Amino acid sequence: MAAPVDQPPVAPEERLCTSSAGGDTAEVTSLLSSGADPSYFDPNGMTPLMHAASHGHTAIVRLLLDAGAPWNAFTPSGLCAGDLAMEGSHQETVDLLLGFAVQAELILGTITRSKRDDSNTESSYLDERVAFSEDRIMDTESKAVMMSWEKPLMEAHARAVCTNGGRVLNVGFGMGIVDEAIERYEPEEHTIIEAHPDVYARMLKSGWGEKKNVKIVFGRWQDVLPQLGTYDGIFFDTYGEYYEDMREFHQHLPKLLRPGGIYSYFNGLCGDNAFFHVVYCQLVSLELANLGFSTQFVPLPVKDCLSKELWEGVRQKYWQLDTYYLPVCQADSDSDDLN
């Protein structure tokens, strides 16, 4: 009889992946307590957390997160554990991962820049030329500053911030799509802040400086806000800035927005990953809640606005999701007296 062939021992991390996928809580507990690394990637680029999440093993997901498994690791095809749980419709697992991710981001503040503009710095964008065409504005790195597919979204934002009429503020003119829509609501006063010299020059050339209810303020919102008043509706959509900049803008809202006023922003945060996008929606909503605002997200289907050809010549597909969540923020009624 032939002697049995010795099998090489299976690494504890491989066993962690297998037991996480198989829902073996006792084995996962034992492997973690004997030091198996929860941040291991198997040969298919999957972590134990991804295996557990894709099968909806919530208790194991909790054990792995507590042991330090990274919630924000990606498979080779760009999915994180939360995406895999969402794909499998494992809502309990999704909720657990979401709560953990939001807390982690709140505490650590590690997400520092908008995915829409990963490598630009604000000053370099504003210092460089932009190129205009009928359906887009491009920066010098072939990234889109603004694209016309967003028109239905901009029209919905305009409708939201013009609900109360009165004085409306838009931060970031771009192609002027949202401003054209705001004008159709005939606000009493329509203030536009724009910081890029080329965009500003184009605004003047196309007659925006002569509209009688329109006030153009040329400069960075960071510099010009002190000279402004208060508004019934505010929309924020800049480019070349980081998430922290938007957070900083939000700190001004309690003074800028009149009681009952409506604030909205372009919700492109992590528009290329479904789970990260939900994390960001919750994060902003929590941060606005700390400032006394409640946020509702109105879902708008956008699949039909996006075609493959749309992104030809654009270096970064800044939006890849089927649904856009339009934020509508209002001061909580009991915080009105703070304004």
Ligand SMILES: C[S@@+](CC[C@H](N)C(=O)[O-])C[C@H]1O[C@@H](n2cnc3c(N)ncnc32)[C@H](O)[C@@H]1O
């Ligand atoms: C995405 S576009 C806005 C698109 C606009 N919502 C529309 O409907 O066409 C962003 C605009 O914000 C401007 N911008 C960037 N940083 C700014 C800042 N700090 N202050 C004011 N405007 C800024 C950019 O020059 C650009 O025109």
